[in-house]
Amino acid sequence: MPQSQPKILVEEADGIARATALLKQDALVAIPTETVYGLAGNARSDTACARIFEAKGRPRFNPLIVHLASLDQAREIAEFPPAAGDLAQAFWPGPLTLVLPLKPGHGLSPLVTAGLTTVAIRLPAHPVARAVLAGFGGPVAAPSANPSGAISPTMAAHVADGLGQRVAAIxxxxxxxxxxxxxxLAPSETGTRLLREGGLPREAIEALTGPLHSDTTPGRVEAPGQMTRHYAPSVPLAMNSALTDKTALRIGFTDTDGGDLSLSRSGDMVEAAATLFDILHQAETMAHAKGNPEIHIAPVPETGLGRAINDRLRRAAAPG
Known part of the structure; x- marks a missing residue:
């Protein structure tokens, strides 16, 4: 059931100023980024960070990503080995998070790092997120603005439906x-590890770093998105389906797959990535309305952004 609705702010100067003011009061604000909507809170405030975990129902061992406006700010809280500097120069601002050793005197709430000696940092590219971060003037913790383990939000309505008034404003x-x-990524002097597939394709990174070592589901959570079950609708999901079972709600990769919904009309991987979570939200709603016992999704090619799409689908399909 949808929660009571939070205040919706528009992406103009007044809305950005109001969002910034709320963050300075340790309130939670859902902000847009180029990846997904983030549940933002003051990363130096124990109160704000505790509110993030409470609002999401997020386990305390799962660290948060710190969002910053500039590389100079990032260097104030983390050590940058040469490989990290090269990655930051090439891909920031953008959909890349670096896990780096904490600097002494970083000032972050210990809740942010979940007791680790490293911190996950990102400089988002979205102009509205950057305006909020610039106005706030410090580190902002911002995991995806949805209940823990549920489908990530790519629209304001997804946030409102999932979190309701657990967030002060969207x-x-x-x-x-x-x-x-x-x-x-976790870059170091000995190489770069891939901790989560995402919106920056592996091929683009490896052109700079050489082959990455994949460490996406370790025995101990080192970064967000590493839990076996995640991004899951409330209806069981099956991957790599031929879409022949008409009792299921069916999602095609393209329109030609014959699904009730599709990720991309023409099989464009960028479009499929951009629509994935919204299509899963739609499929969840339709499956409940129609009484479908499962959601089936056609195969998605395991190349480029398809790796990240399949990573999300594998975790969404994992047993609960």
Whole structure:
């Protein structure tokens, strides 16, 4: 059932100023990024960070990503080995998160790092997010603005339906362009590990770094998005389906797959990534309305952004 609705702010100067003021009061504000909507709170405030975990129902061992306006701010809280500097220069601002060693005197709430000696940092590219961060002037923790483990939000309506008045306000800037969470890397002197597939394709990164070592589901959670079950609708989901079972709500990769919905009319991977979570939200609603026992989704090619799409679908399809 949808929650009571929070205040919706428009993406103009007044809305951005109001969102910034709320963050300075340790309130939670959902802000748009190019990846998904983030549940933003003051990363230096124990109160604000505790509110994030409470609002999402997020386990305390799952760290938060810190969002910043500039590389200079990032260097104030984390150590940057040469490989990290190269990645930041190439891909920031954008859908890339770097997991880096904390600097002494970083000032972050210990809740942000979940007791780890590293911190996950991102500089988002979305102009509204950047305006909020610039106005706030410090680190903002912003995991996806949805209940923990549920489908991520790529529209303001997704946030309102999922969190209701657990968030003080939503800064609405329309649909997210990328639609998948950021790619997470852990660069070091000995190489770069891939901790989460995401909106920056592996091929683009490996052109700079060489082959990445994949460490996306370790025994201990080191970064967001590494839990086995995540991004899941409330209806069981099956991957790589031929879409022949008409009792299921069916999602095609393209329109030609014969589904009730499709990720992309023509099989464009960028479009499929951008629409994935919205299509899953729609499928969940339709399956409940029609009494479909399952959601079936056609195969998605395991190339480029398809790797991140399949990563999300595998976690969404994992047993609860």
């Amino acid at each position: 800064l609405d800037a329309g649909p997210c362009d990328v639609g998948l969470e950021s790619t997470i």
